[in-house]
Amino acid sequence: MTTSNKLYIKRTQRDYTLGFKLQVVDAVEKGEMTYKQAQAIYGIQGRSTVLTWLRKHGKMDWTQNPRKNAMHKTTKPNESPAQKIKRLEKELEDERIRN
Known part of the structure; x- marks a missing residue:
């Protein structure tokens, strides 16, 4: 058996503070960035994490329908x-x- 030289880095779940979530939601709703840009800028791992925050904490209608x-x-x-x-x-x- 051969072993790969690539290191496997285990993904970890991050817990974000409510203040951080609200800051990201506010920036997206003000139009400073899209939710995907916010994900990249702030290093948020989950693909739909920011969208979930927008639905839960935002003032706008972020449903996909x-x-x-x-x-x-x-x-x-x-x-x-x-x-x-x-x-x-x-x-x-x-x-x-x-x-």
């Missing part, structure tokens, strides 16, 4: 930036009322 009542794309070709802002503010207000 698309919402049935998602906002429609109603972009109009001749819409000015001011008109677009006004329309988006109205849609946001409608969504807040609905929630």
